[in-house]
Amino acid sequence: QTVVTQEPSLTVSPGGTVTLTCASSTGAVTRDNYPNWFQQKPGQPPRPLIYSTSNKHSWTPARFSGFLLGGKAALTLSGVQPEDEAEYYCLLSYGDGQPWVFGGGTKLTVL
Amino acid sequence: EVQLVESGGGLVKPGGSLRLSCAVSGFTFSNAWMTWVRQAPGKGLEWVGRIKIKSDGGTIDYAAPVKGRFIISRDDSKNTLYLQMNSLKTEDTAVYYCTTTDYFDNWGQGTLVTVSS
Numbered sequence: 001q002t003v004v005t006q007e008p009s010l011t012v013s014p015g016g017t018v019t020l021t022c023a024s025s026t027g028a029v030t031r032d033n034y035p036n037w038f039q040q041k042p043g044q045p046p047r048p049l050i051y052s053t054s055n056k057h058s059w060t061p062a063r064f065s066g067f068l069l070g071g072k073a074a075l076t077l078s079g080v081q082p083e084d085e086a087e088y089y090c091l092l093s094y095g096d097g098q099p100w101v102f103g104g105g106t107k108l109t110v111l
Numbered sequence: 112e113v114q115l116v117e118s119g120g121g122l123v124k125p126g127g128s129l130r131l132s133c134a135v136s137g138f139t140f141s142n143a144w145m146t147w148v149r150q151a152p153g154k155g156l157e158w159v160g161r162i163k164i165k166s167d168g169g170t171i172d173y174a175a176p177v178k179g180r181f182i183i184s185r186d187d188s189k190n191t192l193y194l195q196m197n198s199l200k201t202e203d204t205a206v207y208y209c210t211t212t213d214y215f216d217n218w219g220q221g222t223l224v225t226v227s228s
Contacts, residue, residue, distance in 0.1 A: 001175065036215055038156070045208055045218040046148075046156060057216055089156050091215070099174045100146075105155040 002026055004092055006103035011111055012080045020106045021072040022090030028071035029092065035073035036091040037066055039084075040105075046089065050075060077108075085110040113137035113217045115209050120222030127199050131222055133192040133209030141165070141187040144212035147194050149205035150221075157205070159183075161212055162192070176202075199226045 003025040012018040022035060029035060035053050038046035048057055050066035053073065063079045073090055090103040119131040133145070144167070147159040160173040162183045171183050182195040192209050206221040 038215070040156075045221055046215075048215050048218075051214040051216070055214075057214070087155075091156075091158070097170070097172060099172060100158040100161070102148075102156045102158055 002094060002101050004090065004101045004103040006090060006106045009107040011109045014080060014082055014110055016080050017076065017078045018080060020075045020088055022103050023072045024092055029068060029073045033092040037075045038089045040087045040089065080110055082110050084108065115217055115219035117207060117209055117219040117222040120224045122225045122227065123199055124228055125199060125201055125226055128197045129224060131194040131207055133219060135190050140190040145185065145192045146210050146212045147183060148208045148210060151205040201226050
């Protein structure tokens with residue numbers, strides 16, 4: 001069974017920069033995994049931030065950016081705001097006919 | 112305005128069945144691949160399954176924990192996605208969301224399914 005691994009928790013100071021990563025048990029994450037990133041706050045549905053590695057939705061703040069880093073998918077937040085405190089999930093595709101898999105999530109604390 | 116509204120959740124005993132619906136509006140449902148995602152209380156997101164559009168074969172894929180027990184279907188004439196859940200287990204307790212698959216850019220608010228005796 002494929003496992004997607006994220007940092008369980010990270011802490012960043014307001015105005016700082018933090019990078020979240022997303023690794024696959026099958027090997028290096030590539031663009032063919034179509035990495036997606038979501039933000040979720042308590043009691044709310046997930047809010048999509050990034051699709052296909054680095055593409056932003058129209059509502060995604062400029063301070064969020066997605067890319068590939070060292071065989072992982074990565075999400076960087078630059079100039080972190082207090083409202084960025086949330087759980088962040090990545091989602092990877094493993095090809096047509098295969099299930100997509102979510103990472104376990106990263107709880108980001110802004111402190 | 113795009114809207115996805117899930118319904119059909121509730122309390123069911125282990126071994127029971129439940130059918131969830133996801134009514135959509137604001138886009139051409141028949142052209143949209145659709146996905147179900149769930150989230151157990153206090154846990155992370157879990158991909159449940161996806162259905163393609165008819166012109167792409169209408170193929171359905173499932174996550175291993177639900178394969179053989181859950182059935183995803185769609186009624187394009189009613190702009191509605193379904194999730195038939197059979198042989199329910201306590202570990203199926205979760206909020207179930209429907210979402211558009213292309214860019215996962217539209218989500219419903221979810222419906223809670225509780226499996227308990």
